[in-house]
Amino acid sequence: MAIGQKLEEARNRKGISLREATESTKIRGDYLSAFESGNFDINLPEVYLRGFVRLYARFLDLDQEAVLADLDLELGNVKNKSSRISLGSITGGDSEADQTSSSITSKKITANQVVDFKKIILIISSILIVGVISLLLIIDWSDEKMNEEGLIENEAKNSINEVLLDGTANSSLNKIDDKDGDDAFKLRLFATGPIELLIIDDLGQGAPLDFKDLEKGWIYDLKIEGSFRCHCSSLENLRFTINDGKQKKIDGVGAGNFSWQPQ
Secondary structure, three states, X not given: OOHHHHHHHHHHHHOOOHHHHXXXXXXXXXXXXXXXXXXXXXXXXXXHHHHHHHHHHHHOOOOHHHHHHHHHHHHOOXXXXXXXXXXXXXXXXXXXXXXXXXXXXXXXXXXXXXXXXXHHHXXXXXXXXXXHHHHHXXXXXXXXXXXXXXXXXXXXXXXXXXXXXXXXXOOOOOOOOOOOOOOEEEEEEEEOOOEEXXXXXXXXXXXXXXXXXXXXXXXXXXXXXXXXXXXXOOHHHEEEEEOOXXXXXXXXXXXXXXXXXXX
């Protein structure tokens, strides 16, 4: 079933209109209508498109990941995975060796030729054994490296979560260059509760930033050129400061949009 048909049938099952869905999700009605029609060519950045489709799927009690997978198919982003080499090729090699051996035997080759053939087989076997041992060592080293990096990442995350949300945070977080122009501001974002999706747009000065599944205690610094806007799935759990000033609370509950510009 096409993604648009899934969305439309899910909305009809809930017994709500497009207008009611728009009011609940804060997503424009023409966007929702286009989604249900299977039209995703609506001149919208892909990060916004994916975020809106995810929110709409959640509102309709659909499997969000499955809906996003369908969206990828619609956008043509799914690529065929390269097939793995089958172990049968090794078996085929043995079969060819047997056939070669049989052929040599049938031609009554000399004893010296048989010895040379055995040496070749022994050398190939030795190379394969060394290769397998090297691969196992590399895999073991990679696992240890990943575990070490995981511990470092967890320690960094715990350190961030220990920062008090009082408008002052560790200055090493995404430090803004003091040499930036007069029109640049340092925007610091805080999560006082879980946030499923947060999209930040510097109003054309850079590509939108997409954050997912944020936990309480999350902090992020970035430079903005004059103003910014965002879409947040839980406005009540988002706070921000400008140039380390007073922490500001955003009015609203649930999913919605917010913009800021200097006075």
